[in-house]
Amino acid sequence: MKRLILFFGIACQVLLLSTAGYGQLTINTVVIDAGHGGHDPGAMGRHSREKDITLAVALKTGNYIRQNMTDVKVIFTRTSDMFVELYKRAQIANDNRADLFISIHCNSNRSSSPYGTETYVMGLHKTQENLEVAKKENSAILQEKNYADMYEGFDPNSDEDYVTLSLFQHAFQEQSIDMAIKIQDQFRDRAKRVDRGVKQAGFLVLYRTTMPGILIETGFLSNPPEEQFLLSDQGQDYIASAIYRAFREFKNEYEKANQLPQPLVKQSDTPASHDDLSFRVQFASFSKPKSRDYKKFRGIKDVREYYHDGLYKYTAGDEKNPDDADALKKQLIGRGYKDVFIVAFLNGQRISMEEALKLLNQSK
Numbered sequence: 001m002k003r004l005i006l007f008f009g010i011a012c013q014v015l016l017l018s019t020a021g022y023g024q025l026t027i028n029t030v031v032i033d034a035g036h037g038g039h040d041p042g043a044m045g046r047h048s049r050e051k052d053i054t055l056a057v058a059l060k061t062g063n064y065i066r067q068n069m070t071d072v073k074v075i076f077t078r079t080s081d082m083f084v085e086l087y088k089r090a091q092i093a094n095d096n097r098a099d100l101f102i103s104i105h106c107n108s109n110r111s112s113s114p115y116g117t118e119t120y121v122m123g124l125h126k127t128q129e130n131l132e133v134a135k136k137e138n139s140a141i142l143q144e145k146n147y148a149d150m151y152e153g154f155d156p157n158s159d160e161d162y163v164t165l166s167l168f169q170h171a172f173q174e175q176s177i178d179m180a181i182k183i184q185d186q187f188r189d190r191a192k193r194v195d196r197g198v199k200q201a202g203f204l205v206l207y208r209t210t211m212p213g214i215l216i217e218t219g220f221l222s223n224p225p226e227e228q229f230l231l232s233d234q235g236q237d238y239i240a241s242a243i244y245r246a247f248r249e250f251k252n253e254y255e256k257a258n259q260l261p262q263p264l265v266k267q268s269d270t271p272a273s274h275d276d277l278s279f280r281v282q283f284a285s286f287s288k289p290k291s292r293d294y295k296k297f298r299g300i301k302d303v304r305e306y307y308h309d310g311l312y313k314y315t316a317g318d319e320k321n322p323d324d325a326d327a328l329k330k331q332l333i334g335r336g337y338k339d340v341f342i343v344a345f346l347n348g349q350r351i352s353m354e355e356a357l358k359l360l361n362q363s364k
Helices: 003-023 052-070 085-094 126-143 157-165 168-188 226-233 231-255 322-333 353-363
Strands: 028-032 071-077 098-106 117-122 196-200 211-222 277-286 304-308 311-319 339-344 347-352
Touching: 028 052, 028 085, 052 071, 052 098, 052 211, 085 098, 098 231, 117 168, 126 226, 157 231, 168 196, 168 211, 168 231, 168 277, 211 231, 231 304, 277 322, 277 353, 311 322, 322 339, 322 353, 339 353
Parallel strands: 028 071, 028 098, 098 211, 117 196
Antiparallel strands: 117 211, 277 311, 277 339, 304 311, 339 347
C-alpha cells in the first residue's frame, strides 16, 4: 500500500509539471534514447545485440534531424556503448526541457515466427503480450544499483505495480499517440515493414518524462530475416529515416495547429466586417481526417473540417449569430450527439467565443 501511495504522489507531481510545461507553440528539442547499453545487452539475436542496433539507429535518426531541421536541438541519452539508468534517461529529457522523447528498442520472442514493428505509449497494457514487452524492457533496472530505492520499490515482475504505473504520462497521451501513429505509418508505407500497431503499456523509461514520449520496437531479433534487416546498414537507414519523417510531420502539424490567432482588428484599426464572422457547431474530432460521406456525418448539412490542437475537428452549420447556432446545437443533441458545442470563426480561422461576442457588440 505504501508503494502505491508513493507512486500516486509522484504521478500527481509529474502531471502538474507536465501540464504547466508543455504550452509552447514550437517543438525545439528532441531527446533520442538508444535502449540498453554497456553491461546490459538487451535482447539477443543469433548474430546481434539489441544495444548495438538501437545505438546505430538512434545516431542515424539524430543525424537526419540535424541535417534537415536546423531549428531543432537533438540530444542523445548515450552516444557510445555505455550503461545509462532508466531514471537518468528521463532526467536528461527533463533537464533539457525537451519537447519530445523517443526511445528506440528491438523486440524478441521465444518463437522465431513474430516479426514487424510496434510503437508504445505510456498507459495500461491491453493484452498480456503488451505486459510482457514492458516487463522485458523494464527488467533493465535489475542491472542498476539500489534500483528498489530509485524506483520507489517498483517490481518489474509484479502485475499489480503496472496498474499504478499506467497513471503516468496521461497528460501527454494524445500527443504521444499521434506521434506513434505517424511512426507506424512511416514504417508501413515507406520502410515497408509489417505494422503491428500502436500499443499501450507501462514503461519505466517513459514514466518520469514531463513531455510526450514513445517507445519504438523496431523489429524482432528472434526472427532471422528481420534480424538481418536490422543488422544491415540499409535497414538501419530505412528505420531511422522513417522515424525522422514521422517527427518532421508531427512537428509541422503541431506548430501549424498552435499558430497564434489572427488579430481581430486590422493594422488600420478598422474593425473586421461582421459579415466575416460565423458560428458553427462542433460535434466530432479525430486523429485522422474523415471523408464527407463518413457514417457519423450522414444527414448533417454544411459539414466543415478544421485542424486544431493536433486533431481534425468537424462542425455543422455556418450561422451569422449564436442563437441560430444554438438551435442547431440542440438539434444535434436531440439526434444523440455528445460533446457538442458552438465555435466561432473569423475569416475562416477559429477564434474564442469571447472575441466573437466582442466583435458582434462592436458592429451594433
